[in-house]
Amino acid sequence: MGMTNTLRGWSPIVAVTAQSLTLSSRIANLTAGDTFDFITSSQGLGKMMVQSAGFDWNGNPVTPPTWATVANATAYVYAGFAPQNLIFHHAGDPAHGFPDIGAVPVKLGR
Amino acid sequence: MKSITLALLLLSTQLAFSTSYTSVQSGDFNADATWGGTGHPHAGDTWTIRNGHTVTCSGLCASGRATPSTCSVDGTVSASGTLTVAPGGILIHSGELDVQHSATVNVQSRFNAAMGSFGTLTIAPGSGATCALNFTNVGQGAPGLNLSGAAGLAGRNVYSVLSCNTAMNGGAGCTIAPEIGGVNANLNFHYFKVTGFGNATLRAFAIFTANSVVLQNGLFDRDGDVYLTMGTCGACNFVVQNVSFTNPTDVTASGNHYTVFEFYANARANGSTRLVQNVTAANQSQTQLYSAYIGMPGLQTGESLLAGDPANINGFIGYNVNLMGAGGSAISQTFRSNAVILDLSAAGSGCYEFPFNSGLTFQDSFCLQRTPNQHEIIAGFTINGGSANFYQRYLCDGDGFFNYDTGDMIQDWGAYTIKNSLGINLCGTMTTISNGGSEVATVTENTNYNNFGETFCESACHDGIHPAFTNNLLVKPADINGTGIRGDDGIHAAAAYKRQTNFSLDYNGFYQMPGSGDPGAEQQPPVPALLPNPALGGIISYVNVPNTFVGNQAWKPISGVTDPTHIACASCNFTQAGSAGVMPGDFFEDNALKQVVTVQSVTDSTHLVLTSPGISGMRPAQDTLSIYTSYWNHPGWYYGDSNNGSHDIHADPMFVDSTRTLCSWYKSTRAARCGARPTGASCRTRGRSSRPPAREERRSIAPRATSRQTASPRLTSCRSTWA
Numbered sequence: 021m022g023m024t025n026t027l028r029g030w031s032p033i034v035a036v037t038a039q040s041l042t043l044s045s046r047i048a049n050l051t052a053g054d055t056f057d058f059i060t061s062s063q064g065l066g067k068m069m070v071q072s073a074g075f076d077w078n079g080n081p082v083t084p085p086t087w088a089t090v091a092n093a094t095a096y097v098y099a100g101f102a103p104q105n106l107i108f109h110h111a112g113d114p115a116h117g118f119p120d121i122g123a124v125p126v127k128l129g130r
Numbered sequence: 131m132k133s134i135t136l137a138l139l140l141l142s143t144q145l146a147f148s149t150s151y152t153s154v155q156s157g158d159f160n161a162d163a164t165w166g167g168t169g170h171p172h173a174g175d176t177w178t179i180r181n182g183h184t185v186t187c188s189g190l191c192a193s194g195r196a197t198p199s200t201c202s203v204d205g206t207v208s209a210s211g212t213l214t215v216a217p218g219g220i221l222i223h224s225g226e227l228d229v230q231h232s233a234t235v236n237v238q239s240r241f242n243a244a245m246g247s248f249g250t251l252t253i254a255p256g257s258g259a260t261c262a263l264n265f266t267n268v269g270q271g272a273p274g275l276n277l278s279g280a281a282g283l284a285g286r287n288v289y290s291v292l293s294c295n296t297a298m299n300g301g302a303g304c305t306i307a308p309e310i311g312g313v314n315a316n317l318n319f320h321y322f323k324v325t326g327f328g329n330a331t332l333r334a335f336a337i338f339t340a341n342s343v344v345l346q347n348g349l350f351d352r353d354g355d356v357y358l359t360m361g362t363c364g365a366c367n368f369v370v371q372n373v374s375f376t377n378p379t380d381v382t383a384s385g386n387h388y389t390v391f392e393f394y395a396n397a398r399a400n401g402s403t404r405l406v407q408n409v410t411a412a413n414q415s416q417t418q419l420y421s422a423y424i425g426m427p428g429l430q431t432g433e434s435l436l437a438g439d440p441a442n443i444n445g446f447i448g449y450n451v452n453l454m455g456a457g458g459s460a461i462s463q464t465f466r467s468n469a470v471i472l473d474l475s476a477a478g479s480g481c482y483e484f485p486f487n488s489g490l491t492f493q494d495s496f497c498l499q500r501t502p503n504q505h506e507i508i509a510g511f512t513i514n515g516g517s518a519n520f521y522q523r524y525l526c527d528g529d530g531f532f533n534y535d536t537g538d539m540i541q542d543w544g545a546y547t548i549k550n551s552l553g554i555n556l557c558g559t560m561t562t563i564s565n566g567g568s569e570v571a572t573v574t575e576n577t578n579y580n581n582f583g584e585t586f587c588e589s590a591c592h593d594g595i596h597p598a599f600t601n602n603l604l605v606k607p608a609d610i611n612g613t614g615i616r617g618d619d620g621i622h623a624a625a626a627y628k629r630q631t632n633f634s635l636d637y638n639g640f641y642q643m644p645g646s647g648d649p650g651a652e653q654q655p656p657v658p659a660l661l662p663n664p665a666l667g668g669i670i671s672y673v674n675v676p677n678t679f680v681g682n683q684a685w686k687p688i689s690g691v692t693d694p695t696h697i698a699c700a701s702c703n704f705t706q707a708g709s710a711g712v713m714p715g716d717f718f719e720d721n722a723l724k725q726v727v728t729v730q731s732v733t734d735s736t737h738l739v740l741t742s743p744g745i746s747g748m749r750p751a752q753d754t755l756s757i758y759t760s761y762w763n764h765p766g767w768y769y770g771d772s773n774n775g776s777h778d779i780h781a782d783p784m785f786v787d788s789t790r791t792l793c794s795w796y797k798s799t800r801a802a803r804c805g806a807r808p809t810g811a812s813c814r815t816r817g818r819s820s821r822p823p824a825r826e827e828r829r830s831i832a833p834r835a836t837s838r839q840t841a842s843p844r845l846t847s848c849r850s851t852w853a
Contacts, residue, residue: 065498065796066449066471070410074287075374077412077449079325079351081287084372090467091434091442093795094496094525100790101552101577103603103639103783111779112601113637116574121639121779122603123523123552123577127786 028054069093102127148195151177153211159187159221173224176204179211179233181269187219194224196256196299201226207233209269214238215290217247224254224299226261231313232271235263237290239279239321246280246288253294255301260332262305263292267312272341275306277348279321287321287347294326303329305354307336314341314361321347328354330381342366342402345373355380356391360426364400368393368426375411378420378451386456388420394457395426406431408444411451419476419501421483422448425457432467434494436523442467445495448481450474455484461516463488468495477502484509486544486568488516494523497557498792500531504558509542512568518545527792528557528581532610536582536617538562545570553581555791556608559617563596564588564626571596577603579788582617583672586761587627593763598634603783604672606642609652618644618652619660620672627678629709629763638672639779646670648782658719658726661769665776673769675717675726676759681710683757685721694744695730698737699755705735712738715760715768720745722753728768729757741768 028050031043067077072084102124109126112119120126151171157164164170164185171177173192179185194204204225207213210232215221217240229235237249255261265273277290294304304327308314317340328334334353339361346369350356356375360368370393378390386392390411395404404426413420424431424446432445445468446453452470455463470481481497484490486509497506506526509519519542526539537558540548543565553560559582563571573584573596583604586596604620616622620640644652645659646669663671683702690698697718704712716729718740731739760767762774769775 063473065793066473067412068796068800069447069469069471070374070376070412070449072444072447073372073374073408073410074347075349075351075376075410077376077414079323079349079374079376081289081349087799089442090432090444090447090469090495091436092799093469093792094494094523096795096798097496097525097527097554097790097792098523098552100785100787101554101579102786104786105781105784107779107781108603108639108783111637111639111777112575113634113777116601119575119601121575121601121637122783123550123575 098124147174149175151175153177153179153183153185156184157186159185159191160189173222176225178206179208179213181208181210184212184214186214186216187221188216189219191219191221192223193221194254196224196254197259198257199259201255201259201261203228206230207235209233210271212236215249215251217249220250220252222252222254222295222298224256226264227253228264228266229273229275229315230266231269231273231309233269234274234276236276236278237292239288239290241280241282241288245286246282248288248291250291250293253304254298255294255296255304257300258302260302260305262307262336264307265309265315267309270313272313272316274316274318277319277322277324279347281321281347289321289323289348291323291325292327293324296326303332305332305336306334306338308338308340314339314363316340316342317345317358319345319348323349323351324353325349325351326353328356328383329379330354331383333357333380333383342368344369345371347372349373350375350391352377352379354378355384355389357384358391358393360395364397365402367402368395368399368404370409371405371407373409375409375422375451378411378413380420386421386423386454388418390420390422390451392423392457393426394423394459395429396459398427404429406445407433408447410447411449413450415450416474417476419472419474419479420451421454422446422451423454423456424463425455425460426463427459428462430464430466432465432495434466437466437493439466444469446470452480453482455482455488455490458513460485461488461513464491464493465495466493470497470499472497472499472501472504474501478505480505480508482507484519485511485513485516486519486542486546488513488519488544490519492519492521492524496525496527496792498527498529499557500529503535504528504531504537505541506538506558507540507542508538509544509546512544518547518570521546521548522550524548524551525792526551526553526557528555529791529793530555532556532608536608536610538585539581542571543569547572547574549575551576553578555580556610557581559583559585561585562588564590565592565595566590567592569595572598573600573602574598575601577605578607578620579605579785580608582608583619583674584621585617586621586623586676588624589626591626591628593628593631596630597632600634600637603639604643605640605783605785605788606650607644607672609644616674616677619674622674623676623678623759623761625677627676627759629759630761631763633761635673635761635769635774637777638775639781639783640672641780641782643670643672658724661726663775663778663780664770665772666770666778666780669780671769671775671778671780673775675719676761678759680712680716680757680759681706683712683755685754685756688720688748688750688753688755689736691748691750694746694748695740695742696737697740697748697755698750700736702755703735704732704738704757712757713760714766715762715764717758717760719756719758720748720753721756722749723747728760
């Protein structure tokens with residue numbers, strides 16, 4: 021897809037108040053009207069997932085979190101996207117064996 | 131000057147009094163009797179363990195001359211000799227350590243009731259020198275490097291340590307080097323740590339060809355590229371299991387650059403075990419993406435019950451480290467239960483990159499990404515001898531992030547099928563079809579929610595590129611600016627599109643398409659509006675008008691309007707030869723009214739008949755027209771006819787819970803915030819581009835801010851991104 025914005029730069033944040041952020045280094049050409057994002061959204065999840073082999077992201081030994089499995093994560097999200105509308109059940113292409121439409125089988129028996 | 135002089139004096143003194151020791155029997159490293167009864171090695175000395183002798187360091191041991199600039203061979207384990215660092219032993223060797231054929235180096239640790247007894251072998255190069263743990267081609271038989279620790283209490287295993295200490299003598303670095311020719315080494319690491327080997331320009335394992343590799347329950351920390359490749363032994367094992375890689379240091383040592391590890395083999399296993407399971411790689415940089423490479427014919431990484439394996443076992447998990455199924459040997463590989471989480475400012479980063487037509491099976495894995503122009507799966511180079519790739523149950527979560535480009539959920543340039551996959555939360559265009567000859571995409575039984583629709587022929591195309599887009603469920607496409615763009619749909623064709631002779635677009639479900647009037651759908655339609663589906667009573671569908679002008683018939687003045695279905699264009703040429711000619715089923719747009727209808731017939735080079743009811747209000751000499759190509763290379767075919775889309779379903783799927791994301795999973799499981807707090811995080815800013823938007827979007831981007839592109843930085847808007 022095409023571009024609509026230009027990335028001006030990034031900088032670590034050193035202080036936060038309700039209405040302001042203090043950056044550790046200047047971002048060139050930063051002007052009023054620019055928008056921003058934090059590069060942190062998935063850090064907590066990422067830090068935890070990498071502990072599954074027994075070390076945290078600094079190399080310190082940890083007890084692997086047994087819940088932090090790819091299977092658990094995907095099963096949770098997939099379960100949310102199970103259609104409950106039976107109209108999609110076996111409504112797929114006959115050439116493909118009438119599959120349910122979509123990535124997740126229709127949840128039957130609500 | 132005085133201190134330098136003193137250091138040189140001390141060094142020359144050390145070298146001058148260096149003693150060379152050769153073992154005369156097996157015994158302790160610090161026992162004189164081991165070396166002939168006249169002393170034992172200390173710092174500044176060299177040693178050789180002779181054939182058949184086992185020398186054991188059980189306390190604090192030191193050796194090596196710390197030769198500056200160019201490392202000297204200060205320790206040699208001769209063929210069939212053994213050097214053992216016993217539990218509790220520490221050997222600091224300031225020089226190269228050569229290991230000959232059939233020789234063995236052991237570093238051992240042992241769990242005890244207290245906390246464990248650790249063995250450590252440290253290489254400490256001299257000032258400016260790079261030293262190797264070097265396997266040399268002398269003698270017969272395979273040499274071995276064994277790091278043997280033990281399981282301990284929870285989180286407190288006992289690790290055998292192999293480290294490089296550059297601070298001690300001002301060394302430049304350490305590497306572990308293979309022999310050149312002959313029999314390769316066996317690596318057996320169980321409960322281990324390898325730290326400090328390699329650096330920004332030096333591999334930790336220097337293109338290390340191994341006989342067998344077993345790495346289990348250990349850590350590579352602050353190492354350069356760990357490059358391991360299987361030698362000619364097809365019956366030898368390659369097992370990497372429960373291994374972490376942290377704080378990678380490579381910058382340019384690898385041809386690939388910024389590499390955590392590389393695992394390769396030239397041939398398939400022959401009766402041996404090859405597996406990679408639960409390997410993690412963490413890179414804390416939020417600006418530089420690192421990569422991990424696996425290219426071993428027939429290798430399976432991770433396991434999945436859904437795919438028929440006996441258990442769910444994580445494969446590769448990377449944080450700001452992506453997975454590359456790369457190299458000429460990356461053929462017929464299986465990747466299951468993998469996760470890559472990218473959270474950095476490196477634009478265009480991909481979670482996974484594979485060769486196309488490599489016989490890949492990629493299942494039950496996810497990508498969570500928030501980088502500018504994110505590319506979740508890329509398969510953009512080919513290797514010889516492969517078959518179609520297969521992607522199944524791939525979860526792509528864009529974390530609601532849009533920077534300056536929607537990115538691509540999957541882009542594969544070969545024949546492939548993507549099935550049962552789920553794209554959510556602004557993950558990128560569902561599938562980006564874009565290759566001039568080799569791509570044959572089958573997209574079936576996938577769900578796209580709050581995500582961008584498929585881009586069909588983004589920059590290249592051929593007839594036959596996309597045989598099937600069927601059985602997919604497309605709901606509430608992502609909206610990045612509140613006005614709709616191509617992508618704010620289920621499928622759209624870009625400027626490079628070519629009419630398709632075989633393209634099945636049917637049996638798809640859709641709901642909440644922009645302009646459809648469905649509850650929760652965007653009120654404003656894209657420009658032009660998504661196509662209605664006549665077979666479903668004219669409901670606005672998920673199909674966007676292709677963005678390919680037919681025969682350059684674009685922005686031409688409408689010279690005459692007889693009625694809403696008959697127009698004239700004196701400057702047009704509708705009857706050009708071949709694909710440049712307008713055919714029934716192509717799309718006519720009155721650019722001023724932004725209304726689209728299909729062409730019913732072409733009267734002559736300057737006159738068209740439009741499908742009833744046509745477009746009312748067209749103004750000759752004022753309005754312009756554009757002709758867009760049909761999706762099909764069959765005159766008269768159009769979306770919603772009896773061939774295409776007539777089996778589509780428009781209905782609310784009633785998802786169990788469409789708010790579910792990977793972050794909500796994490797929060798529900800841990801009752802913890804998915805992201806980090808802003809302090810200590812990074813903030814990136816965007817300004818409006820001086821470059822005009824791509825033609826594909828030019829007509830549809832309105833110059834106003836939206837919820838994600840607000841007029842000024844507001845903390846309240848950012849809080850949602852790290853919740």
